Amino acid sequence: MSTDYVPSREDRFSFGLWTVGWQGVDVFGSAVRPPMPAERAVYKLAELGAYGVNFHDNDVFAFDATPAERDERIGAFRKALTETGLVVTTATTNLFGHPMFKDGAFTANDREIRRFALAKVMRNLDLAADLGARTYIFWGGREGAESGGAKDIRAALDRYAEGLNLLCEYVREQGYEIRFAIEPKPNEPRGDLYLPTVGSVLAFIATLDHPEMVGVNPEVAHEQMAGLNVLHAVAQAWEAGKLFHIDLNDQAPGRYDQDFRFGSANVKSAFGLVKFLEDVGYDGPRHFDAHAYRTEDYDGVRDFARGCMRTYLILRERARQWNADGEIQALVAELGQRGRRGLGYERLDQLTMELLLGVRGENLS
Amino acid sequence: MSTDYVPSREDRFSFGLWTVGWQGVDVFGSAVRPPMPAERAVYKLAELGAYGVNFHDNDVFAFDATPAERDERIGAFRKALTETGLVVTTATTNLFGHPMFKDGAFTANDREIRRFALAKVMRNLDLAADLGARTYIFWGGREGAESGGAKDIRAALDRYAEGLNLLCEYVREQGYEIRFAIEPKPNEPRGDLYLPTVGSVLAFIATLDHPEMVGVNPEVAHEQMAGLNVLHAVAQAWEAGKLFHIDLNDQAPGRYDQDFRFGSANVKSAFGLVKFLEDVGYDGPRHFDAHAYRTEDYDGVRDFARGCMRTYLILRERARQWNADGEIQALVAELGQRGRRGLGYERLDQLTMELLLGVRGENLS
Amino acid sequence: MSTDYVPSREDRFSFGLWTVGWQGVDVFGSAVRPPMPAERAVYKLAELGAYGVNFHDNDVFAFDATPAERDERIGAFRKALTETGLVVTTATTNLFGHPMFKDGAFTANDREIRRFALAKVMRNLDLAADLGARTYIFWGGREGAESGGAKDIRAALDRYAEGLNLLCEYVREQGYEIRFAIEPKPNEPRGDLYLPTVGSVLAFIATLDHPEMVGVNPEVAHEQMAGLNVLHAVAQAWEAGKLFHIDLNDQAPGRYDQDFRFGSANVKSAFGLVKFLEDVGYDGPRHFDAHAYRTEDYDGVRDFARGCMRTYLILRERARQWNADGEIQALVAELGQRGRRGLGYERLDQLTMELLLGVRGENLS
C-alpha cells in the first residue's frame, strides 16, 4: 500500500476559498494574516493537490464592490481556475457577514431583507452556473434567534421554505444543472440556529416543493458541537439519498466553532467517517471547511491544508486495511450470530484502535 | 386569572407509571423507595388531579411473569383505572431493561432478538388497544452502539424501519385505532443512540411504509442533553403534523439523563414551550416523564408530581398574560417593520423575563 | 418592598466599557454599531444608574495610539468620570486583541512577547492607580493552546506565575493599593485556555509569591460554558477569602461565549447567585460583563444595560422574600433533622420556583 500520502486530483479534495483566506479575525482579536485574493488561494490549492474549490460570493468580491470591481475580481478568479484546472465544485451566498443580515436573511422578520437576500442568491446562482458549480450550499448563519419572543418559529420555518422554493423555481427556470445542499449548525453566531442538525434538515427538505433538488451538507464540526455522532447523521443522510456534499473538519464537543484540521481532534471518529464514505462509494468532493490556527502565517496555512488531505489519505488506507484484516473480519462476520453471549465489541473496538495506530501489521484475510 | 393552580382533568395532565414508581436505582446506588404497584400509582395520580397514564408493559407486570401473574396485575391496574376514571393515554414496550436487549431490540444484530422484540410489542399492542390507548410510544433505549464497528448503521436503520413497518401492518390488520410516536434521545444508556433528535426521527418517518401512522414524541430532557433548543424541535414537529405526544421534564445540557421536575432547571425554556403548546392548540396529553429526586420518599414523589402540574399551570397563566400585555404586544406588532434599525429584542426579552418573574402587574392591551 | 427596580449608586452596579461599546464584530460578521468613545459610555452608564466602570486599556485608547492621542483619550475619560461621579472599580490590560499576542502573553513561548506584555500591564497599572482602581483583572484570553505539543504546560504555568509575581512586586514597590483578580475561562478563543475554572485559579494563587494580593474574578458565563455550577464555584472562592470581584452575565452550557444579559438564560441559577452574594454580605461591585444582542442599536444597548440591573434587583427582592417565607424557612429549619426519611427537597425546590415566579404572595414567618 502507498505510504506517501500525496494527494492527487483523483482524490477529489476541495477547499473553501475562505478556509485558506481566513485572516484570523475573531471576537477577541484582529487579523493576523494579510488578505488573500481568491485567485491566489486557487493557485496555492492547486499546488497542494486539491482539485476543486467552493466559493462564497464575498470571498471573491466585496459586498459593496462596484460592477467593475466585481468583474475584475471574477476575471482574476476565473483565470486562475483556467490556468490551474481547478473546478468550482460548489458555491454559496454570504448571507451572514453584512449588518443587514444581523437577524437572518430568509427568516428575517423584515420582508425587504428577505427579498434582498433572495436577489443576492439569484445573482450568485448565475455566477455559480457560469463557473460550472453543480451544488449550491445554504448555510443560514444568522437564521436563528437569541430570544424566544423575537421570531415566530413557525413563520421562520415557513419563510425559510418559501425562500428555497422560490430559488428552486429560479434554477429550474434558468435551466441550471444545480442542486441545493443545506448545511445545518446548532448555534453560533446566533444563540440558536434554525435547522440545527442533519436530521432537522432532512425533515425540512420533505416540506419543500422540489425535495428532489435539495440535499444536506453535513459538517463534522457542526454535529460535534452538539455532541452528536456525525457518522450516524451522515449515514442517515446517505440512506435518504441526500448526501449531496460533506464538510470535513474537526471540533471538540460542546465548544465554540473550532473548524480544526480534519482528524486533529477526534481521529477515531474521522476514521469511521472516511471508512463510511469510501465503503458506500460516495463520489462527491472530499471538502475541507476548516482553517489554520490563528497562530500561523501562510506557511502554517499550507501545512494545515496539506495536513487535511494527508490525514484523509492515511485514514483511507487504514479503512482498506480494516476491510482486509482477517481477525477483524472474522469478528464482523460473527456479528448477529453470537446469540445472547457476549458480543465481542470490546475486542473489535480494540483491534480497530490498534489498526488505527498502525500496530496491526499485516493481518490479511 | 386563577391563582390556585390546582390541576383538573380538563388540563389533560398525564404521567408515566414509572415516573412515580421509580425506586431510585441508578448506576451507583440501590433502591431508596419500596416498589409501587401500578394500581397504587393510578390511585395516587388520580388524587393529585392527573387524567391519564402511560404504561410500559413491565411497569404493570414483570418481564418473566406467569400468565396468571400477568392477568392478576393487569386486572388490578384495570380496576384502578375504572375506579378512578383515569385513561390510558399511551403505552410502551420495555425493550431495554432485560439483558437480552443489551445490544438493542429492533436494531440488534441477532435476528432472534429482533423477532422476540417484535412479538413483545405485538402482545402489548393488544393490551394497549384493549385498555384504550390511542398512541403507542417507541423509545429505543438500547438501539445504538458504543463502538463504530459493532453495528452497520445502514443495516441498523433498515432494521429499525422494517420493525416499525411490520408493526404498522399489525395495527392495521388488527384494526386498532393506534398511532405510533417515536421518542428520540442522543445517548445514554448507549454511547450513541440511533435517531438522536426530533429532526432525525422526522426524517426517519418519511422512509416508512405508513408515514401517516407515525409521529414523534419529543422529550424536553432528551433535546436539552444535546444542548438543542427543544422548542425549535417541537415547532418543526408541529409544522410537519407530527407532534403526536410530548414528554415534559427538565435537564441541564451536556449531562446524564436527569429527568427533573418540569420547569425546575430552565424555566424560561419551559415557559416558551408551554406558550407554544397553548398558542397552537395542541390538544394531546401534557405528559410528565420525569421522576422525583432520589433523596425523596413517597411524600416527595407526591410533591414532585404536584409540582410538575402546578408549574405548567403557572406558566400557562404567564403565557396568557404575555399575549395580553400591551407593551409586549406593541413590540411584537412591530417585528418586521423596524427596517435596519435595532430590533428591540433586548427589550422584548427583558419584558418577558419580568413577566415570567411576576413583576409586570397588569399591562393589558 | 420596592417594586420599581430602579438602580441607584448604592446598589453598586458596574459595567465594562466594552460591554456597552461592543460593535458586534464576530467571527462571521462585521460591526453593526458605530464606535462608542469611552467617555460616552461613562455618561450613558451614569444616566442608567451605574456607579462604576471597568476599563481595558484599549477600551480607552487604541493599541497604537500616540502619546498625545493617549493623553487626549484619557483626559476625556477622566472628565466624564469627574462630571458623572462614576468610579473606576477595576482595570484590565488587553493582552489578547493584537496579533502579537496570538499565542498568549504571559505564557507565550517567545520571551520578547512576555516582556512586552508585562510592560503593557505595568503602564496600565500606573493609569489604574491614578484613576483610583483598587482591583486589577487578569483575563488570559490567549493563554492556552490548540495543540498539545505547542506549549509545555508546566513551563506555561511557571511563566504565568512568574509574570504575576513580578507584577505583584511592581504594585508593592509603587505602593499602589491594588489587588489582582484572575478570571478563569475554559476555552475560546483558544482551543483550551489555561486556568480554566475558578478552582484552578484558586489552586494557582497558592503557588504565587504574594497569594494574599491575588484573588479570583468568577464569570457566570465562563463556568457555565463548561457546564459547571457557578454558585458552587463562587462559594468556594468566598470561603477561601478570594472573591475579589464577580462578572455577572448569562450563557447556555456547552456553547460559544454568549455573554448574555444577566438572568436571561438561566434565571434560577442567577437567583441562587444573587441570594448568595446578598446573604454573605459581598460588598464589591455587582459587575456586568455582557453585551447586547448583535441585533440591537444603541437603544437596545440601553435596554440591555438597564435589564441587567433590573433583573438583579428583582432577584434580590426575591431572595429577601425567600428568607422571610414561613413555609420555606420551616423546611430549611428541618434540614438535617429528617433522619433517613425523604428529605423534602422536591417541595423546597418547588416552593422556590413558585416564589421566583411571583406566585407565593406573602408567606412571612
Added chain:
Amino acid sequence: MSTDYVPSREDRFSFGLWTVGWQGVDVFGSAVRPPMPAERAVYKLAELGAYGVNFHDNDVFAFDATPAERDERIGAFRKALTETGLVVTTATTNLFGHPMFKDGAFTANDREIRRFALAKVMRNLDLAADLGARTYIFWGGREGAESGGAKDIRAALDRYAEGLNLLCEYVREQGYEIRFAIEPKPNEPRGDLYLPTVGSVLAFIATLDHPEMVGVNPEVAHEQMAGLNVLHAVAQAWEAGKLFHIDLNDQAPGRYDQDFRFGSANVKSAFGLVKFLEDVGYDGPRHFDAHAYRTEDYDGVRDFARGCMRTYLILRERARQWNADGEIQALVAELGQRGRRGLGYERLDQLTMELLLGVRGENLS
C-alpha cells in the same frame, strides 16, 4: 522497540475490583453478567499482567455482611493477593451505594449520617493499612445536590473539610503510612457534585489541617465530562506536587459517565496524557477505572482489561518515538524563537498525528 505490548508488573498497571466486577446494572437495565467475587477478580487481573488493585470496601464484602461473612470474604481476597503477588495500591470507602447516603456522607445535612460515614471510613482504613494500601481514595459520589436550597454550600464545604481533617488525624494517630487522594467529578449521580474539578480539589486541600497528607486523583472521564482538558488539569496537579494517583479511562464530553476503555474515545488526548506521565517520571500506578461495555460477557471483560493496558503501552512507545523524532524535535527546539512569525503549530500537530497513526517510520534525531 517492542511491538508486542504485553504488560508486565514493572508497568505498574492496576484496576479497581469493580472495573472487572461490574455486572452492567444501569438506570435502564438489570445485570447482564453474574457476580464476580473479589478474589476471582484478583486471579484474573494477575493473569492479564496487572500488578495491583484498588478496592472499595463493599467490592469485597456486602454493606450488611456479618462479621463472619466479612472475615471470610477478606480472607479469600487476602489469599488471592498472596497467591498472585498482586498488591493493594489503594483503597476506598463506598459512601454512595446505600440509601442512607442518598444525600451524601460527609456533607449530609444529617449529623448521624456524617458520623456513620466517618466510622465506615475508619474501619476500612484499618483494613487498608493492614493490606498495605498506601493511598486512600475519596470519591464523594453523593456529595452534592440537585436543588440550590437543599444544602448550604458553605456548610457543606466546611463539613467536607471537617471530615477529612478528622480522618487525617485518625491516620496519624494510628501511625498508618497512608495518604489521601480526592477524586473530583462534576455531576452524576447528583445534579451537581461538590469539588467538581481537579482545580477545585487542589484549592480545597489548601484549606485542610494537614494539606501535606492530601492530594488529588484525577480521572480522565470526569474532567472530560465537563469538556475540560484533562492533561492541563493533571499538569497543574503535578506542578503542585499533588498527583497522588490517576484514574485512566475515556469519555465523550458532555455526556453521562461512560467509563470507556482507556484511549477508546479520544486517543490523541490519551497520548498526551501518557506522554506527560512518562516524561515527568510519574511513578504511581497506571490505574484503570473503567468497565467493559454492557454488551460483553467475561471474555469481553478480559478483552477490555487487556485493551486498556495494550493501548497504554502502544502510546508509551509512541511517546518515546515523539521524543526521538528528529523533525518533531527540531520544531520543538524552535518554539520560543519564531518571533512574530507563524508558529508552526499546524505542522507540529500534523506530525504528531502522523506519528500517532504509525506512519512516521523512523525519524530519529
